[in-house]
Amino acid sequence: AGLWFLSSRRDARLPPGPKGRPVLGYYGKIPSASPWHFFRELGSQYGEISSIRVLGHPVIIFNAFDPADALFNKRSTRYAFKPRRRMGELSGLVATLPFMDPGPTFTHARKMFRQELNTRSLNPYHADVEHAALKLASALATNVDARSFEQTIDRNLGSLFMKVSCGHVVEGDDDTVLRPIKHLAEFAANILGGSYVIIDRLPFLCYLPSWAPGTTLLRLADYWRGRLWQIADSTADLVRTDLTSGSQSTSCMGNLYGNPRSGLDLDAAQFKFIAVTMSAGGMLPLISSSLGFLHAMARFPEAQKRAQAELDRVLGGARLPTLADRPALPYICALILELYRWAPIAPLIARRTLEDDELAGYRIPKGATIVANNWAISRDPVRYEDPQVFRPERFLPLFDSENNDGADAAKRKQDILDPRSYTFGYGRRICPGLDFAEVILFANIAHILTVFDVVPTGDPPRLTSDGDVELTTVGAAARVASLPCKLRPRSADSLALLVDTANA
Numbered sequence: 001a002g003l004w005f006l007s008s009r010r011d012a013r014l015p016p017g018p019k020g021r022p023v024l025g026y027y028g029k030i031p032s033a034s035p036w037h038f039f040r041e042l043g044s045q046y047g048e049i050s051s052i053r054v055l056g057h058p059v060i061i062f063n064a065f066d067p068a069d070a071l072f073n074k075r076s077t078r079y080a081f082k083p084r085r086r087m088g089e090l091s092g093l094v095a096t097l098p099f100m101d102p103g104p105t106f107t108h109a110r111k112m113f114r115q116e117l118n119t120r121s122l123n124p125y126h127a128d129v130e131h132a133a134l135k136l137a138s139a140l141a142t143n144v145d146a147r148s149f150e151q152t153i154d155r156n157l158g159s160l161f162m163k164v165s166c167g168h169v170v171e172g173d174d175d176t177v178l179r180p181i182k183h184l185a186e187f188a189a190n191i192l193g194g195s196y197v198i199i200d201r202l203p204f205l206c207y208l209p210s211w212a213p214g215t216t217l218l219r220l221a222d223y224w225r226g227r228l229w230q231i232a233d234s235t236a237d238l239v240r241t242d243l244t245s246g247s248q249s250t251s252c253m254g255n256l257y258g259n260p261r262s263g264l265d266l267d268a269a270q271f272k273f274i275a276v277t278m279s280a281g282g283m284l285p286l287i288s289s290s291l292g293f294l295h296a297m298a299r300f301p302e303a304q305k306r307a308q309a310e311l312d313r314v315l316g317g318a319r320l321p322t323l324a325d326r327p328a329l330p331y332i333c334a335l336i337l338e339l340y341r342w343a344p345i346a347p348l349i350a351r352r353t354l355e356d357d358e359l360a361g362y363r364i365p366k367g368a369t370i371v372a373n374n375w376a377i378s379r380d381p382v383r384y385e386d387p388q389v390f391r392p393e394r395f396l397p398l399f400d401s402e403n404n405d406g407a408d409a410a411k412r413k414q415d416i417l418d419p420r421s422y423t424f425g426y427g428r429r430i431c432p433g434l435d436f437a438e439v440i441l442f443a444n445i446a447h448i449l450t451v452f453d454v455v456p457t458g459d460p461p462r463l464t465s466d467g468d469v470e471l472t473t474v475g476a477a478a479r480v481a482s483l484p485c486k487l488r489p490r491s492a493d494s495l496a497l498l499v500d501t502a503n504a
């Protein structure tokens with residue numbers, strides 16, 4: 001007992017957790033594949049708020065929604081800083097929203113983003129979104145092989161994003177603006193996903209002269225710093241071209257430029273960087289969701305059948321769906337929420353604190369990294385019965401317009417944890433593209449299920465040892481690790497309906 005000073009008394013009130021090795025702690029011990037499983041395991045041993053140390057640095061882990069909500073949402077000003085990413089700083093990407101620290105530029109950029117991408121301001125783009133969904137279904141009809149799904153979806157989303165953000169019509173795969181933007185988005189996603197974390201752990205690497213060994217990453221950062229500005233310039237040029245072409249098209253960036261309240265002109269660096277982020281920021285998560293949808297449909301045919309029955313009832317086989325059909329298609333809306341839950345795109349969401357804080361009697365020390373384990377939240381068996389099963393029915397009460405009255409209905413809704421409260425992140429950093437994501441997913445999913453059946457190929461799906469869907473990360477976004485499915489037109493009539501609508 002006399003040796004108390006050897007046990008770290010300073011940390012007496014840190015959340016509980018394993019001690020780890022001296023000095024190194026859990027450095028190198030957090031698995032790079034599916035780290036959310038490792039974190040959840042800690043939760044099951046030490047409780048929903050736990051902690052570990054990595055090279056002396058405290059990492060606090062929330063394996064339940066309530067603590068994440070208590071800090072990241074309810075104290076959102078304090079928890080708006082993301083962990084530092086030196087590669088983002090070296091490459092200049094800190095000028096873009098996902099890498100920015102809070103401050104006036106951040107607040108302004110977020111405001112502009114939300115102003116252009118909220119539910120109401122998206123109305124003028126519904127026709128673009130529906131047109132893209134029709135093109136996606138047509139492209140899938142000519143190539144029903146799962147191996148090309150990703151490329152087909154990627155191409156389709158690329159065109160839609162360029163049109164809505166900058167009014168630019170993409171002509172082909174070699175589009176001189178879209179292609180570099182996509183590469184940039186991949187690089188950014190890799191940074192956010194931790195690919196270059198070595199220079200965060202060993203910051204002296206940033207200060208090596210460029211001829212020194214081990215500076216490949218610095219040269220990469222230099223390369224991207226130059227490219228970032230070129231891409232930003234050419235994106236702003238697209239908006240300029242669209243605005244001066246006399247075309248009637250509307251675009252988010254065109255609106256921002258035309259709106260004196262935005263305080264932005266085409267030459268402002270901030271304008272260019274908002275344009276870049278808006279054009280590419282949401283592609284990877286939407287690709288992930290789309291692949292997750294196809295996987296889920298093949299493995300959970302009851303959900304697919306029920307969704308198709310709803311579509312048939314509303315559309316009568318006579319037309320393809322539109323975004324105006326949303327209120328009449330509650331099962332499709334619930335299916336999208338279940339998709340957010342079942343294959344969470346950001347299984348882990350991290351913050352860093354700049355001041356000491358406290359939660360539930362535990363100390364949250366200044367400088368700590370705090371991780372919300374969204375994957376564990378999505379698998380909480382108390383909130384979600386049979387969490388491994390894809391079951392849209394669990395969210396149907398949220399869209400139940402008939403039984404909307406009374407305390408019972410309100411209570412039923414309140415008891416359901418809507419995955420939008422965590423899938424898109426938290427507080428001041430919550431995804432500003434969430435409404436846009438939702439209309440795109442609705443249009444695409446409704447089109448695909450009207451025209452096609454998603455059927456299993458017979459290849460075994462990749463599952464975890466306890467039978468859950470296996471996720472893998474591409475950049476910062478997680479996605480299903482396998483795609484054991486293919487598409488089959490539901491009938492000659494459904495295919496004819498697609499062809500006729502596309503040719504109309």
Ligand code: HEM
Nearest residue numbers: 097098281282285345346423424425426429430431433437
């Ligand atoms: C299903 C689709 C999507 C999902 C699941 C998703 C999810 C997320 C998540 C988890 C974050 C981090 C939030 C946090 O740290 O708390 C984020 C940030 C962001 N997302 Fe999305 N996103 C999606 C689509 C989009 C779209 C369509 C756009 C743009 C049009 C977009 C633009 C952004 C931007 C700019 C940020 C950075 C915000 C900031 O750091 O302040 N996302 N998204």
